Amino acid sequence: MPPDPTDLTPLGARSSDPRLAAWGWTRHRELWWDGQQEEDRSRLEPGRVVKELRGVLEVQTASERIDTRIPGRYFQPGSDPAEVPTVGDWVLVPRERPPGDCWIERVLPRSSKxxxxxxxxxxxxxxxxxxxxxxxxxxxxxxxxxxxxxxxxxxxxxxxxxxxxxxxxxxxxxxxxxxxxxxxxxxxxxxxxxxxxxxxxxxxxxxxxxxxxxxxxxxxxxxxxxxxxxxxxxxxxxxxxxxxxxxxxxxxxSVRERDERxxxxxxxxxxxxxxxxxxxxxNPGVRELQGWLVDEGIEETFEEIRSIAADCRFRDCRHQQEPGCAVREALERGSIDEQRLDSFLKLEQESQQQAERRRERERAQESLRSRKRKARKTRRRPERHDDTASE
CATH class of the missing domain: 3.40.50.300 (P-loop containing nucleotide triphosphate hydrolases)
Structure with a gap:
């Protein structure tokens, strides 16, 4: 198994090229890169996305900073928008690149996002x-x-x-x-x-x-x-x-005169x-404060509610009017802040709705991919001739 590319141990002096280490290249990422096929290593080189502006990504390689474009496959029906390269990503770009015509070929696994x-x-x-x-x-x-x-x-x-x-x-x-x-x-x-x-x-x-x-x-x-x-x-x-x-x-x-902000x-x-x-x-200010929420992040943020919820009578308790709800009992005792509980329940509901809509989108994308595969098979299928028709 190749080394984990998400290891955050800095390369520092161990780096074969400190120019990449200066941009966050890690020891395990270098070992992962060393383990790739020689053909890829000779044709491609790693770099980090350092700027995104109007659809153009600037990538810092060991030798220079270049403008790159994102391949169309990232925007085709059925693709995952979360996989589109962004600032901070490590990517692979061609070593030989015509001026003004460089495309990102691969995005390395992310350690976080x-x-x-x-x-x-x-x-x-x-x-x-x-x-x-x-x-x-x-x-x-x-x-x-x-x-x-x-x-x-x-x-x-x-x-x-x-x-x-x-x-x-x-x-x-x-x-x-x-x-x-x-x-x-x-x-x-x-x-x-x-x-x-x-x-x-x-x-x-x-x-x-x-x-x-x-x-x-x-x-x-x-x-x-x-x-x-x-x-x-x-x-x-x-x-x-x-x-x-x-x-x-x-x-x-300069600050605005009316409020000095x-x-x-x-x-x-x-x-x-x-x-x-x-x-x-x-980053630009987040205009719509709806994070991409999942249960793990919510539970860790509301740790005190999660620990109490473990004592609810039902594992799928929604902490509304269910009998034996430890969370509601704690609220009545004053052990939980009511506004914080409301926020927890609201974020959980949003997370569940996001998850369901995401599953619906994934099912639709898989259905589209399946139809495309069938269409390709139909086009490749050789035409059959019925020899008995002429008899």
């Missing part, structure tokens, strides 16, 4: 970042503060395999900072928490609240790891990144190498 449901009524998964080690969920402590939104992001992060990190930004705009930090802490379940502000030094205040700030966040960033910042538009992601790394990594527009500026996805070796994927 951050997905959401596409905008609108379609139940289709959209991967917005691939091979992310740490997913920083940024939420503004101003008018955009929303615990239900945070729960969605945490569930989506855990489902995708990235380590969630919560960053409460714009702390200088919060009049009830201590209460909001306490409310978020109840939802972390192992996720790290940082509180930041680009306008004011909060050192003494955060010390009193026993919470880490910008300095600790900067120290937690590791070279060779890929991080991504997600959150709604206008929460200050670009300003936070620039403050973290001490340079203009991401462009930030920075405007959302990121219009494309991009992976950049930062001072110190950390790799950053910057």
């Amino acid at each position: 951050f997905s959401r449901k596409v905008a609108g009524n379609q139940t289709v998964e959209q991967v917005v970042a691939a091979n992310v080690d740490d997913l920083f969920i940024v939420m503004g402590l101003d008018g955009g503060f929303n615990l239900r939104r945070l729960e969605r992001f945490l569930a989506a992060a855990r489902d995708g395999g990235a380590r969630p990190v919560v960053v409460l930004n714009k702390a200088d705009l919060a009049s009830d900072l201590a209460q909001r930090i306490a409310a978020v802490r109840d939802q972390l379940h192992g996720a790290a928490l940082y509180v930041t502000s680009s306008k004011r030094d909060l050192g003494e205040q955060l010390l009193q609240l026993s919470v880490d700030g910008l300095t600790e966040l900067r120290r937690a960033l590791e070279p060779g790891r890929t991080i991504a910042f997600v959150g709604s538009s206008g929460v200050g992601k670009s300003t936070l990144v620039n403050t973290l790394f001490g340079e203009q990594v991401m462009r930030v527009r 920075g405007q959302h500026t990121t219009s494309h996805r991009e992976l950049v190498r930062l001072p110190g070796g950390t790799l950053l994927i910057d």
Whole structure:
């Protein structure tokens, strides 16, 4: 069996080409690549998607950065939209490529992904970042503060395999900072928490609240790891990144005069190498906060409800009016927050509906593929001649 390509151990000095290691190429990915057929190794080379803009993907190889196109097979009926290459993906491209005519030939297995449901009524998964080690969920402590939104992001992060990190930004705009930090802490379940502000030094205040700030966040960033910042538009992601790394990594527009808030500026996805070796994927604000939800991510985010639900009389208890529901009993005792339970039930319902619609789409796609296979067999079938007809 070939080595696991999703192993995140950095290549570092062991890399045969440190130029790829600088973009997150791992030791096991290199071993996996060494195990491929010699014909593929001589014809293709690995690279990482570092930018996506208007359907063109920029890929960083060991020697150069090139513009590539996505083959049409990824968009044919019956294909899975989640498999379309995106920023952060490792791909294989031809070594010999005519200028302006380079196509991605293969996408390597992903170690993690951050997905959401596409905008609108379609139940289709959209991967917005691939091979992310740490997913920083940024939420503004101003008018955009929303615990239900945070729960969605945490569930989506855990489902995708990235380590969630919560960053409460714009702390200088919060009049009830201590209460909001306490409310978020109840939802972390192992996720790290940082509180930041680009306008004011909060050192003494955060010390009193026993919470880490910008300095600790900067120290937690590791070279060779890929991080991504997600959150709604206008929460200050670009300003936070620039403050973290001490340079203009991401462009930030001037603040709006009416409320002194920075405007959302990121219009494309991009992976950049930062001072110190950390790799950053910057994403546009998620306009429709419907993560691609599955039971595992939801259960981990609502761990306290999941542990209580294990004591329900029925395994398929929906925690509504069923007899012997341990969750409802805990709610009556005050052991569970009612709003949090409502959010849990809502996300579970969405997850189940997504799963059912996905199964329906997969059945339709399989039916289409089956009809195409039959049509091809019919075209290949030799024409039969009845010799007795002339007798």
